Amino acid sequence: MKKFLSFLLVSLVMNVALAQLQLNGAGATFPYVIYSKWFDEYQKKTGIQFNYQSIGSGGGIKQVIEGTVDFGATDGPMKDEQLAEAKAKQGTDVLHIPTVMGAVVAMYNVPEIGTDLKLTPDVLAEIFLGKITKWNDAKIAASNTGRTLPDKAIVVVHRSDGSGTTYIFVDYLSKVSDEWKSKVGVGTSVNWPIGLGGKGNEGVAGQVKQIEGSIGYVELAYAVMNNLPYASLKNKAGNFVSPSLESVTAAAMNEAKKMPEDLRVSITDAGGKDSYPISGFTWLLVYKDQKDEVKAKAIVNFLRWAFKEGQAFAPGLYYAPLPKEVITLNEKKIASITYKGKPIK
């Protein structure tokens, strides 16, 4: 017993002595692949630890409102009521800072089909509404002439937790399907008509990987890293576009001209012939008026690094770097972060 206690004491003391600056953040699983890389690189460079837990955008928003984290992350922007609640509870506004862009892809596990299944918006909606239940349905075959589709049941996989990835996905479905809009709607957590629930992008990818015949929606990086094929979608201009850096950037370029001041914008169902229809920004949620000066400086410096050196990591991990116009807007935004009213140097 004594030995155990003294060991505990020593490790406690050791840990206090080694007290590195550590900030806690939580939220979206969508950008987790690149965030974990960023935080790892940044820690190697500066020694400052950003402990990020991918619990889902819903979780990120909630913990930011409750003030249990230093920053949050989400791909589904906070609603006005949520911003108001955060302001009431934390005494400050919450800023949305876009960090990268990604694509939400329809990933499937049907070995007979191979890669590059072509789906139209209404077919995608009907699959997730539970109206199309077999892979060899005529509607799917219509856009995939020349392919043999198997007579297998479609197993839909969606998110069981509150998710910005969900938000981007259902935001798109609501734009292209009136039935989806009225029946299910938009949100980080929705009442899914059908399907299994997986936790996080990781959980959905894990389920699709295990279950043959399944289809789920995940961020592009998750599909590529697991060697699972994903569908090309017909965009607003009528072309079948495969998700990629270029097609996501094309979508952003089209919509970024109309960026609102608070940087909360949806770029789904973008116009333009090369745009991938289910693209989205992902944001870091940062308190405008910070309570801790050291942490405030750390956050601002990290963001500045993310906009420059950080962006270089994006393509290798299948995220699209931010357009220059957005970075400029970001720089202005983080200049407005204050510590007790005074701007951070």
Place this chain on the structure above:
Amino acid sequence: MDVIQGIQTVVSPKIVSRNFGDTVFKYLSQFFAFLILLLIVLMAYEMYASSSLSIQKFGWSFLTSTEWDPVADQYGALPFIYGTLMSSLIALVIAVPIGVGIAIFLVELAPKWLERPFSFIVELLAGIPSIVYGLWGFFVMVPWIRTTVEPFLSRHLGSFPLFEGAPYGVGMLAAGVILSIMILPIISSISRDVLKAVPVSQKEAALALGSTRWEATRIALSYSRSGIIGATILGLGRALGETMAVTMVIGNRPVIKASLFEPGYTMASVLANEFTEATTEMYISALIEIALVLFVVTLLVNTVARLLVWSFTRNADAGGRL
């Protein structure tokens, strides 16, 4: 023990304990025991207070509505209550016969030297953490169910609504099976204790009257019926509260379906999945109300079980002395 108090009362009934140390000791230990009471009360109060929003808005319909819609802020817990009960029921159907079978094996059949190591092994099953069951369940058991069990059931019993539908692997059946493995130790070890407590005179009397060995065992079983039911209900209590193993294999879908192949959702799983991100006050309140319901249900179940087991062992003692 009480002996000392008894002696002290007889010897010096009116004298206050002269030893200050004794008083301190008694009240100190009483204080800690009281903390347990305080803890339970605090837990119940916290949960009730935090779920008041949801209780006020939905009232009893919370327990009967199937609408779980965070977008519209409408919450009904019936799918989760159903999922919890159904998966636990499946677990009992599988685990009780096997558990009682093991108990009979250990008490009646096994050679003396086998009993301890075997019980040790069964108790090891009880010690395996829930998350390890979940991991094994998701990666080993679910594929087996998807490729072997469900197609088999589908082919032979597919016309029953219980076994309709596509084999996902994950779903209510998987949850029930993994739960059954987890509650097996508790059912078998308590049944074994209960069977052991049957007075030898009962069995001897049966054999003397000319019954076969199996019939004597059956008599022992009916004698210990309430104890075994108690064991079953204790197993039920454990199954109701299981979280991690179930979350990983049940499919996480708040629906009520007849088929065991379909996914489901339990009260414990929805808490694990959605608690950290419930963004509105009402959402959190609804989730805490589910925690409250789970708390009350497990409380009732465990109370009934303890009473049954306790009353049985008391009667058995009395019976044995006759």
Place this chain on the structure above:
Amino acid sequence: MYGLCILSALIALIPLLLIFYHTISLGVSALNVDFFTKLPKPVGEPGGGLANAIIGTIILVGLGSIVGLPVGVFAGVYLSEFGNNKFATIIRFLTDVLNGVPSIVIGVVAYTIVVLPMKHFSAYAGGFALGILMIPIVTRTTEEMLKTVPNSYREAALALGIPQWKATLRIIIPVALGGIVTGIMLAIARAAGETAPLLFTALNNRFWHTTLDQPIASLTVFIYNYGVSPFEDWIAQAWAGALVLILLILLLSIAVRIVTRQRY
């Protein structure tokens, strides 16, 4: 009929053997020195380890013990030495109630009692939740073990003029110590294996924790996060973590058996 009983005994063995088999075969590949000494790597990069998770679990169980052991042992002493009244019966009943409370519910309560007022996730909150879990096991075992000490010891102490508190602490408890320690070990085994109560109290941490009022890594939460992910090396590390946990539980169970056997 008896054949069925033998069959059920065999059936019970199968899952146990399979679990051990799969955990060992799937986990051993990721079980190397790195696993015990390195920190987790970002997504997609192989290697790294779960050193912070292992230490984190130890610290969380330690914190839980600070909460759970005193309450459990003293309450057990009360129930055994002073426990022939209505209050004690109520406490006994409530201890069983506490034992049956699902660990996820305890996590929810710990969130509202510790995390929200503190304004962040912390090792304290996780330790608090685990401590609550440990209390019933320690209380019950302490009471049972103390009750097995023959009354003659108490009577002899009283006859010699030793005050009750001294007799209990210096004589009765040491005799039952082996049994009490087994209760503690069982409680530790349970706490080390819990995941649900840590999900929203200690959260998790990819680095070493800095102070105890910050989120902290734990083996169980890591196993859960890695296990549901689609990344092969993460899944292998999840199995390795599961293997470590099972071995720990196995060691504790064997130790418990040895200690209780020595008493007879």
